Amino acid sequence: MNPGSFPIVRGAAAALLVASLGACAVLRPPASLPVGTPIAEARQAYGGASGEYALPNNGTRLEFRQGSFGRQTYMLDFDASGRLVATQQVLTPSTFATIKPGMAQDEVLARIGRPAFVFPVGWQQLQVWNYRFGGLEGDCVVFQVSISNATRTVAETGPNTDPACDHGGDRQ
Numbered sequence: 252m253n254p255g256s257f258p259i260v261r262g263a264a265a266a267l268l269v270a271s272l273g274a275c276a277v278l279r280p281p282a283s284l285p286v287g288t289p290i291a292e293a294r295q296a297y298g299g300a301s302g303e304y305a306l307p308n309n310g311t312r313l314e315f316r317q318g319s320f321g322r323q324t325y326m327l328d329f330d331a332s333g334r335l336v337a338t339q340q341v342l343t344p345s346t347f348a349t350i351k352p353g354m355a356q357d358e359v360l361a362r363i364g365r366p367a368f369v370f371p372v373g374w375q376q377l378q379v380w381n382y383r384f385g386g387l388e389g390d391c392v393v394f395q396v397s398i399s400n401a402t403r404t405v406a407e408t409g410p411n412t413d414p415a416c417d418h419g420g421d422r423q
Contacts, residue, residue, distance in 0.1 A: 281293070281315040281327055284335055288335040290311060290335070293327055300315055301315060302314030309331035310329055310331055310336075312361060321367040323340055324341050324342050324363065325340050341363045342363065346362065347384075351408070353404055353405060354404060357403075359380070359396055359405060369381065375397075376400045376401060378400065379396070379398075380395065380396040381395055381413075382396070390416070392411070392413060393412070393413045
């Protein structure tokens with residue numbers, strides 16, 4: 252080996268080490284943040300929050316979408332002083348069961364976050380929000396929330412087949 256190539260090898264090794272450490276931080280789920288973490292630190296973690304919602308008592312909820320095809324959404328709740336008090340992965344059947352007809356779309360967003368994809372249903376004057384999730388139901392199930400265009404409230408909810416799984420299609 253050429254003695255002049257050692258600095259290049261050392262530089263490449265150092266770059267690989269830095270990239271590996273950065274990847275570990277990204278792979279760590281938001282649920283791993285300890286209670287008491289300041290909100291400013293959480294906002295900077297994981298590439299930034301995908302949503303932010305007001306909570307009662309001047310608290311704040313941060314939304315972090317993760318996982319393959321958006322199958323995980325973590326909600327981190329902070330108290331009025333800006334300290335983490337609770338973390339939950341919300342794309343679960345038990346959380347979906349709390350979404351009921353008549354609920355405001357803003358409450359749906361604060362509870363389960365932004366959908367993986369949305370499509371309009373013109374003749375019914377609504378939009379269907381789709382949430383991918385993994386579990387016993389398998390990878391080809393989505394939870395759907397139909398939102399009325401007129402009232403911006405939930406018209407109906409329920410599971411359905413992910414269109415990405417129809418006819419061997421690619422995931423969106």
